[in-house]
Amino acid sequence: MTSELLPAEQTESARPLWLLTQAGLTPWLAEQPPAIQTWVQQNGFNAERLRTLLLPSAAGGVSGVLVGLGALESPDRLTLWDAAGLPGKLRPGIYALAEALPAHAATQFALGWQFGCYRFSRYRTGPEGAAAEGAVLEADASDGNVSSSALAGAKARAAEGNGAQLVVPRNADLEYVTRATAACAHARDYINLPANDFGPFELAAAAQRLALRFNAECRVTVGGDLAAAGYPLVYAVGKASEREPRLIDLRAGALNAPRVTIVGKGVCFDSGGLDLKTSASMALMKKDMGGAACALALAEMLLASDAPIRLRVLIPAVENAIGGGAFRPGDVLRSRKGLTVEVGNTDAEGR
Numbered sequence: 001m002t003s004e005l006l007p008a009e010q011t012e013s014a015r016p017l018w019l020l021t022q023a024g025l026t027p028w029l030a031e032q033p034p035a036i037q038t039w040v041q042q043n044g045f046n047a048e049r050l051r052t053l054l055l056p057s058a059a060g061g062v063s064g065v066l067v068g069l070g071a072l073e074s075p076d077r078l079t080l081w082d083a084a085g086l087p088g089k090l091r092p093g094i095y096a097l098a099e100a101l102p103a104h105a106a107t108q109f110a111l112g113w114q115f116g117c118y119r120f121s122r123y124r125t126g127p128e129g130a131a132a133e134g135a136v137l138e139a140d141a142s143d144g145n146v147s148s149s150a151l152a153g154a155k156a157r158a159a160e161g162n163g164a165q166l167v168v169p170r171n172a173d174l175e176y177v178t179r180a181t182a183a184c185a186h187a188r189d190y191i192n193l194p195a196n197d198f199g200p201f202e203l204a205a206a207a208q209r210l211a212l213r214f215n216a217e218c219r220v221t222v223g224g225d226l227a228a229a230g231y232p233l234v235y236a237v238g239k240a241s242e243r244e245p246r247l248i249d250l251r252a253g254a255l256n257a258p259r260v261t262i263v264g265k266g267v268c269f270d271s272g273g274l275d276l277k278t279s280a281s282m283a284l285m286k287k288d289m290g291g292a293a294c295a296l297a298l299a300e301m302l303l304a305s306d307a308p309i310r311l312r313v314l315i316p317a318v319e320n321a322i323g324g325g326a327f328r329p330g331d332v333l334r335s336r337k338g339l340t341v342e343v344g345n346t347d348a349e350g351r
Helices: 022-028 035-043 103-116 148-159 174-192 200-213 232-238 285-304
Strands: 015-020 050-058 062-068 094-096 135-138 164-167 217-222 244-251 257-263 266-268 310-318 333-334 339-343
Touching: 022 035, 103 174, 103 285, 135 257, 135 266, 148 266, 174 200, 174 333, 200 217, 200 244, 200 266, 200 285, 232 257, 232 310, 232 333, 257 285, 266 285
Parallel strands: 015 062, 015 094, 094 164, 135 164, 257 310, 266 310
Antiparallel strands: 050 062, 217 244, 244 310, 333 339
């Protein structure tokens, strides 16, 4: 994804974004010149949630953008989802909030903008870079001014069609935005990768890279060793696949710190097993490891923030496939805790 954090708060060249609730539209219009009032009314803009309206300048360009927040009580209450659609809607250029937001709302807006800038283009064979790709320009802690070279570069990218860029107010928590953006982009990448390129081995490798980055410990139990180590159900679900099942166990932090454990489902592809899914139901089953992706993303955010916890992440990574070794409906399996489990449906491997 495109993400550039440059020193800036607001510039004369940035187009203002007016965040308006339906209740706030009328008083805002009352303060505008007649031409703007007429323009808004003629375009039927009522501050509906997720709707935008370009405001014309005297020279025929764009002087600003109205962003509808719908029935929201106040712009101060917005969430990241109120901003996530904007990079894909706005024309290339540099944008800034027209009015200040509280720190929490400013942070949510910046995070949502970055979410909207995400693109997964690894397998594209055509020209890279969609017009909706954007960037965030960081507020400078001293004076909020944009360096001429940084602004020139941003304007050049906008002119080339590289997307809408946001100037973030100084009170936004950009460290948090950066951590959350990176971690969530990694999770989205893992989920978007096709199963032929992201199986149990690759999922374990992603966890190991995360552990290496933050000096954490990561143990991976593979194949038949799962049964010997006391994980017979994980082994049963994944043993029919040519790609051996794994249990990923990542640990970090002081031993005497408060303990936090995250468990993520890592079914890298789910055919349903012998209780085979239909084609339509199977089509998106590369995403059945979304729980594992989110677990790694949350772990990345916690580790990057140096949270004072003893963190543990457990991910059973398997492919629920069909083969001679597949577990069957009616099989009775014994779990790690000694509980016997009768398989009613091989497509219910996560329950």
